[in-house]
Amino acid sequence: MGNCARGPPKQTKQTPVVKTGEYVKAFPKPILVSTDSSPTSNGVLWKVFTELDTQDEADMIALAGFFQVLSESTLVKAVDMGSDVSEATSDDVGRGGQGQHELLEHHIDPREKITLKIALDIIDCFRRGGKLQTLTVHKVLRDTYFMLKQFPNIRHANTTGADQKVTVVGDLHGQLTDLLYIIDAIGPPSDTNKIIFNGDFVDRGPASLQVTLILFALQLAAPEHIFLNRGNHEDASICCVYGFMKECLAAYDEITFSMFVEVFRHLPLATIIDSQVIVLHGGLFSQSGVSLEDLMAADRKMYSLDKSSMTPSQFQSSSPEKSPQTDDDAKRQHYLIELVTEMLWSDPQPIEGRLPNPRGEGIIFGTEPTIEFLKTNDLRLIVRSHECVRSGFDQPFEGDGKDLLCTIFSASNYAGSGNHGAFMTFTTCAEDKGSNEVRPLDHITERNSEHVGATTDAMHKLYYTVHSYGGDTEEEEQDLQDTTRASLANLILRKKEPLRKAFEAEDAAKTGEVPMEVFAKVMEDVTQIHVEWRLLLPLLLPGRSEGIMVDYNQLLGGFQLQLEGISTAGKEQNRACFDGLYVNRRELEAMFAFFDKDNDGSISRAEFRQGCEALNAHLPAESQLTGLERVMDLLDFDRSGTIEVTEFFEGFRFMDLRDGKEDGKINIPIKSAAAKT
Numbered sequence: 221m222g223n224c225a226r227g228p229p230k231q232t233k234q235t236p237v238v239k240t241g242e243y244v245k246a247f248p249k250p251i252l253v254s255t256d257s258s259p260t261s262n263g264v265l266w267k268v269f270t271e272l273d274t275q276d277e278a279d280m281i282a283l284a285g286f287f288q289v290l291s292e293s294t295l296v297k298a299v300d301m302g303s304d305v306s307e308a309t310s311d312d313v314g315r316g317g318q319g320q321h322e323l324l325e326h327h328i329d330p331r332e333k334i335t336l337k338i339a340l341d342i343i344d345c346f347r348r349g350g351k352l353q354t355l356t357v358h359k360v361l362r363d364t365y366f367m368l369k370q371f372p373n374i375r376h377a378n379t380t381g382a383d384q385k386v387t388v389v390g391d392l393h394g395q396l397t398d399l400l401y402i403i404d405a406i407g408p409p410s411d412t413n414k415i416i417f418n419g420d421f422v423d424r425g426p427a428s429l430q431v432t433l434i435l436f437a438l439q440l441a442a443p444e445h446i447f448l449n450r451g452n453h454e455d456a457s458i459c460c461v462y463g464f465m466k467e468c469l470a471a472y473d474e475i476t477f478s479m480f481v482e483v484f485r486h487l488p489l490a491t492i493i494d495s496q497v498i499v500l501h502g503g504l505f506s507q508s509g510v511s512l513e514d515l516m517a518a519d520r521k522m523y524s525l526d527k528s529s530m531t532p533s534q535f536q537s538s539s540p541e542k543s544p545q546t547d548d549d550a551k552r553q554h555y556l557i558e559l560v561t562e563m564l565w566s567d568p569q570p571i572e573g574r575l576p577n578p579r580g581e582g583i584i585f586g587t588e589p590t591i592e593f594l595k596t597n598d599l600r601l602i603v604r605s606h607e608c609v610r611s612g613f614d615q616p617f618e619g620d621g622k623d624l625l626c627t628i629f630s631a632s633n634y635a636g637s638g639n640h641g642a643f644m645t646f647t648t649c650a651e652d653k654g655s656n657e658v659r660p661l662d663h664i665t666e667r668n669s670e671h672v673g674a675t676t677d678a679m680h681k682l683y684y685t686v687h688s689y690g691g692d693t694e695e696e697e698q699d700l701q702d703t704t705r706a707s708l709a710n711l712i713l714r715k716k717e718p719l720r721k722a723f724e725a726e727d728a729a730k731t732g733e734v735p736m737e738v739f740a741k742v743m744e745d746v747t748q749i750h751v752e753w754r755l756l757l758p759l760l761l762p763g764r765s766e767g768i769m770v771d772y773n774q775l776l777g778g779f780q781l782q783l784e785g786i787s788t789a790g791k792e793q794n795r796a797c798f799d800g801l802y803v804n805r806r807e808l809e810a811m812f813a814f815f816d817k818d819n820d821g822s823i824s825r826a827e828f829r830q831g832c833e834a835l836n837a838h839l840p841a842e843s844q845l846t847g848l849e850r851v852m853d854l855l856d857f858d859r860s861g862t863i864e865v866t867e868f869f870e871g872f873r874f875m876d877l878r879d880g881k882e883d884g885k886i887n888i889p890i891k892s893a894a895a896k897t
Contacts, residue, residue: 264755265704266610269637271749272707273608278580330359336408339437346430347400354472357433361479364436367443368486373516374498375447375491377414379648379682386414386493386646390605390612390628391451394425394464398632398641399434401689406645409438409445416491418605418628419451419501419564423462424635429471432480450487450520451501452564452581452606457525459484485521489563492599493646496658496682499603503566504585504593505559506574512597515563518556523564525581567607568616568625587621594624594661600679601625601658603644608634612642613686623659632690636703642688650683658682705759711747712760716776718746723772732773739770822862 332338345352352360377386387406392399409415417435422428439446452458459465459481468477490500492512504510565582568590569575575584594600602625607614614627632641650657660679712719722742726734734742740753757764761775823831 264752265700266637267751268704268708268749268756269635269700270608271751272704272711273635274578275748278578334360334363334437334440336438336441339434339441340408342437343400343403343434346396346427346434351429351471352433354476357472357476358479360433360436360440361476361483363440365479365483365486367440368448368483368488371486371488373489373518373520374512375488376495377416377447377491377493379414379494379646381412382647382649384412384414384647386416388416388418388499388603388628388644388646390418390630390641390643391420391608391634392417392425392431393420393453393631393634394422394428394431394467395631395634396425396427396430398630398690399431401641402630402643405687406643409442411445414445414447416447416449416493416499418499418603419449419487420453420605421448421451422459422464423453425631426467428464428467436483447491447499448487449491449499449501450484450489450564454484454487455523455525456481456484485523487520489515489518489520489560494648494680494682496599496679497601497603497646498597498599500563501604502564502582502606503562503568503604504583504589504602505562505566506583508589508592509596510559510593514556514559518560519553520560522553523557523560525561565606568604568627570616570618587617587624590617590621590624591661600660600682603628605629608637608639610637610639612640612688613644623656628686633699636699638700639690640688641690642686644684644686646682646684648680648682652685655683655685658684701759708756708760711749712776715746719743720772720776722746723776727772733769733771736768736770739772824862828863 342352379386387402389399389402406415407413415438421432421435425431435446435448439448453462453464459477464480465477468480490498492498562582565577565579567577567579567582567584569584569586571584571586572588573586574589577584590602594602601623604625605628607627607629608631609627609629612629612632615622615625616627617624626644628642628644629639630641630643632639646658647655658681719742722745723734723739724730726738726742736754739757743753744750757770761771764771
């Protein structure tokens with residue numbers, strides 16, 4: 221498959237954050253088939269990790285809709301990118317900059333073009349743990365904004381000589397060490413060294429600011445050699461949920477975050493390599509016949525997650541500044557924005573047709589839509605990212621369709637999963653025996669001959685090599701097990717009451733036990749995680765004696781929380797409150813960030829109540845946060861009328877009551893790690 225290197229330093233382990241159309245009648249449940257029955261089999265654990273990650277994203281998409289409305293009214297300010305908005309902030313050096321290596325503003329004159337030397341200086345600044353002053357960040361953002369506005373939705377990266385190469389980098393998710401490793405490995409951009417970054421630069425990792433500013437600086441320095449595609453995380457509402465907003469506010473201010481969001485709206489959607497390979501973030505479409513002309517016609521800056529579920533009339537009324545003149549215009553614009561949504565969110569699976577996507581946006585698509593799209597547009601290969609895959613590179617289709625599409629993912633040890641990171645290099649000559657030819661579609665079987673179009677024979681040969689790094693150490697394998705167990709425990713806390721009711725309904729004799737097959741069915745039905753639950757019992761109930769019966773009371777009662785400084789043991793009226801706060805901690809933390817305007821980690825009791833009540837409006841009845849007044853009394857330690865949110869979230873400990881040992885600190889500080897480096 222290519223080269224495998226040790227790669228960048230191990231990523232800091234983090235707590236995982238782990239359309240139905242008329243074309244499908246039902247969403248089938250995938251079945252995990254494993255030849256390894258070991259309870260800690262990495263195949264089983266990886267399946268659980270990816271299922272939980274997908275379900276988590278679906279949950280957070282619903283919350284992101286709320287943040288879209290909230291951000292428009294309270295946080296994401298309307299900024300004029302054409303004015304010197306830097307003068308609007310009183311903090312010219314940003315927050316948390318004391319004692320850090322800084323690239324001073326006078327090094328980059330506001331009228332000076334950002335050159336490759338300046339971009340490399342910025343990389344060196346971040347490599348040493350420094351930060352950029354606010355004025356410098358604003359210059360980079362303004363210049364990037366004006367450059368991106370000039371680019372079409374689809375750009376072209378061509379190899380015009382035997383010595384030229386095009387590298388494709390997948391999701392980075394704020395992992396600076398991976399980006400630095402890749403830049404060191406392939407070298408800076410040049411006429412012979414073009415680089416495509418395929419979206420999801422931000423969120424989840426600890427250094428989204430640094431990653432994004434490096435990419436923007438490189439784009440400015442080498443506009444013909446750097447290609448930035450938009451990912452689904454380059455969206456205001458998603459940034460609010462998954463961490464970039466918090467990181468940006470901790471290091472800079474609301475204006476700076478608003479500027480990032482505005483720049484994201486203008487990122488191109490795809491890049492085509494040598495008229496043969498299309499590189500886009502997510503995947504394909506719910507309708508057939510989509511052309512590159514359609515994708516070029518979309519007004520990409522109009523896309524936002526909240527518009528993806530609108531009807532054409534709603535879409536029309538939501539865009540008064542550019543309102544279509546006729547119903548046909550509205551339908552056309554709505555259709556084009558749906559295409560953008562699906563480009564950013566869809567996923568492939570080894571099926572033939574299309575299915576709804578459990579993420580909640582986009583679709584699942586298989587070989588038939590892929591062949592149809594490639595032939596319609598005279599292309600040979602789709603390169604996409606968007607999914608964490610174990611080796612960093614994956615070909616999800618089988619048989620004749622194997623060479624139609626691949627996934628590239630560059631964030632190694634993502635969310636503690638122990639995966640490889642990888643990148644791809646395209647050249648016009650085979651680099652080594654690990655090179656793969658981009659094959660014309662004439663190898664597809666006759667059953668697909670009805671598809672329109674045909675790739676031209678005039679295309680030159682193109683090859684790609686996959687370079688992977690990281691992963692496969694004993695420590696990272698243990699990370700995957702620990703991450704999966706923590707995620708499963710969190711899921712059980714979140715679903716505790718529905719699980720208890722379902723188990724009790726199956727336990728007519730009230731024994732507190734159910735057969736193994738009933739246990740597996742209840743877990744799958746309630747959690748909607750479709751894995752072999754019997755293989756996970758050793759993780760959920762360590763030391764459980766062999767047998768066909770499962771003690772569900774032991775399972776549900778085995779995990780509890782304690783909050784430092786507060787005794788909750790034996791106080792069941794408090795227990796449910798803290799369980800609810802814990803399992804919704806990421807959502808609450810993001811909401812509290814809206815209210816903590818001075819970013820000091822404290823909010824008023826009224827703001828705490830407002831955040832909890834806002835979250836309740838988006839939670840099912842069984843998951844509602846209750847007893848808020850009692851919780852506020854407990855959290856307002858000194859009766860000052862303010863709640864130290866930082867201490868609240870840092871104080872959680874996840875406890876295994878069977879042995880009384882701490883299984884892992886849940887550390888989600890309001891201040892970002894990036895601001896403390």
